[in-house]
Amino acid sequence: MTEPTKILLDESEMPTQWYNIIPDLPSPPPPPLHPGTHEPIGPDDLAPLFPMALIEQEVTGESHVDIPGEVLDVYRLWRPSPLYRAHRLEKLLDTPARIYYKYEGVSPAGSHKPNTSVPQAYYNNAQGVKKLTTETGAGQWGSALAFATAQYGMECEVWQVRASYDQKPYRKTMMEVWGASVHPSPSDLTEAGRAMLARDPDSPGSLGIAISEAVEAAVGDPDTKYALGSVLNHVLLHQTIIGEEALLQLAKVGETPDLLVGCTGGGSNFGGLSFPFLREKMAGRMNPTIRCVEPAACPSLTKGEYRYDFGDTMGMTPLVKMHTLGHDFIPDPIHAGGLRYHGMSPLVSHIYEEGLVEAESIHQNECFDAAIAFAKTEGIVPAPEPTHAIAAAIREAHRAKESGEETVILTALCGHGHFDLKSYEAYLAGELVDYDYPEEKVRAAMENVPVIA
């Protein structure tokens, strides 16, 4: 093969600004509302949770935000990340499509999450915050924040969804290696956790519950703030370095994508990859189809309603307008823990409503079929979340074979599956269930979503 397998950037070529898509959109996304007054919230409402620099990034009107030097220094531990051409997978599929994947599993925590955990820790540290709390589902975000706080000498306390805490003990140890303390959620350390345990002592937990616990632990302590790994504008902002790098890398080999596919849980991996390409598309410089891929068991974009709802289960967060299955919806136990969230980033939701991106949902067995084909050819064992994007890319490669078109596909392989091999074990044993859309459960959950005039 004469074409390279990996398209690399030198550290000197690493982008030094994040991209904020909001000013370039036809209309801005609706504002978050105060959970009590239902009025748009201001910076002061968020100040107990986040440092002022992040609150400013949440609402900034600037198209580009400089990445601080001390953040770039930490990024250099793994960035720029490689863009791969999937030569060996293409050969297996016998497709004329050219498949590229941006691999974020090279970060110390093994996913794209450190792209935002590092600046979040940096800005908190700069404001004198001593400790960060957070939740983690699959474990990727908790690991990322533990790594980031270690870089700035901060404390870190993580509530890990009970099911994940029990299934993935090594994720917990990894966080502890970086100095974090880790609790299963629901825990008896918070009112939210105790309330949930009173309702169900054997609760497997959910991201929504864990968020309630981590938020509660942060608001009571002036030296402590809370960090969120997805959903919010500033998180998606930080992740745009993925797409900015991919643009440079594709340009190096003279390619423009026909299709971008990214998995969507909270939306940060998808937004990070796609927003810079969406900018290029809106400016008429390229015209890719851009597609979200979500699990059939938790299809917030393709089946959820677009309306104001809480980000957490207990209703402690601001109300945000998003595609939601209801804030107290607890999805079936699919293995892609990072995609088991009841809502979707308000920004991704807004862009979807504007018709700028499309969405599809896939069952988990098809995703693991795709993952095995990928691992046997490309080597990397993917995390369960990006197997959704790989499955979608393979669907498209089959279509390209039928049509004979040399479709250029770009996807984000947002993490490796080294801590998720229990899910592969279940798949290989034929034990994975393809949960369908749980219509009744969602209908019940939607009844608890507040009605905003």
Added chain:
Amino acid sequence: MTEPTKILLDESEMPTQWYNIIPDLPSPPPPPLHPGTHEPIGPDDLAPLFPMALIEQEVTGESHVDIPGEVLDVYRLWRPSPLYRAHRLEKLLDTPARIYYKYEGVSPAGSHKPNTSVPQAYYNNAQGVKKLTTETGAGQWGSALAFATAQYGMECEVWQVRASYDQKPYRKTMMEVWGASVHPSPSDLTEAGRAMLARDPDSPGSLGIAISEAVEAAVGDPDTKYALGSVLNHVLLHQTIIGEEALLQLAKVGETPDLLVGCTGGGSNFGGLSFPFLREKMAGRMNPTIRCVEPAACPSLTKGEYRYDFGDTMGMTPLVKMHTLGHDFIPDPIHAGGLRYHGMSPLVSHIYEEGLVEAESIHQNECFDAAIAFAKTEGIVPAPEPTHAIAAAIREAHRAKESGEETVILTALCGHGHFDLKSYEAYLAGELVDYDYPEEKVRAAMENVPVIA
């Protein structure tokens, strides 16, 4: 920081030849002997185990061996691997030393092992072999061979040391994802395994026993051969791509090393990093100290005798002259499973006897102390094996601080610890035992080593 964190090579800069150090040595290493006749073995004796291309590489007089194009194609999935400057670790240590580490954990299997598993699978496949058998201790080698055989559509059967099989279920699943079948060793599938189980039904196994089983399974089947992950000349040959790349990378930043440190179990990681630098040293182009680091509990170089012994526990392999603790010595259960081997590569042993390299041994708690400092600064959580080299590098960095010298240290971070977090859990709980050199046990084992006239 203006100096880069990662020194990268483009795929077009990847070396296309492996380096064979033997013709450049003052004297060749003593030949392997037939276990029955005690006469030097010939190619025919090895043919039941290995394909002819590897047997030729085992004894070649050429200084450089071309890497086949189909091997380079697979190497490109992760090679050239990055060379890191440990800026953040240096800062923590407040040392004038400059520490570089060559990171092999970027391979799909997570260690340096695919550097040899890929060519071994390639040459076997080219000769029409359908299946490879092997043993694995920590799991790195079994994973690497499972990955490599998948690339060439071959079968793979792995005997995993019982203690590791029970402690690291995800290593087993990873091998199965790539299509391999995995058995705990000792197993009831081989005579060697059954004999060991008869002696001790609860045997935790050892690399030596697992080798006996994998060899026995290979010799009976004409379509099956055996693959070894360390020790042999051709394995060390394939690993020299590590050192060849590191030479190019250091040259890019104008550095020559004062000290190389590498951990030694069977010797392949150490040989792979150091042999190209030893060539430069013997040619007078640089003058680094080159040091092996081994566990205090299994110190084959610093405490073992240099004499002919078997490579496996049951005495089925040829006799090789090496530093050995006795072929039926079973080391204490330190967590660096890859360093729990009774012997040492004959080539590394010979070079050590020639005085070309030095050796030291370190206890495991000091190694994990070093690993935590490394993980908190550089991010990567190291496998237990290279923590020995990191600990040695940190010792040297402290010495440099005392002397004020700007020592340039190069080490090989041969793998990540994502599957080894149980060992970190034990360390963080204060449960790691620092086993001393087991003098009595070694004396007993040495009594069973054959006496060669």
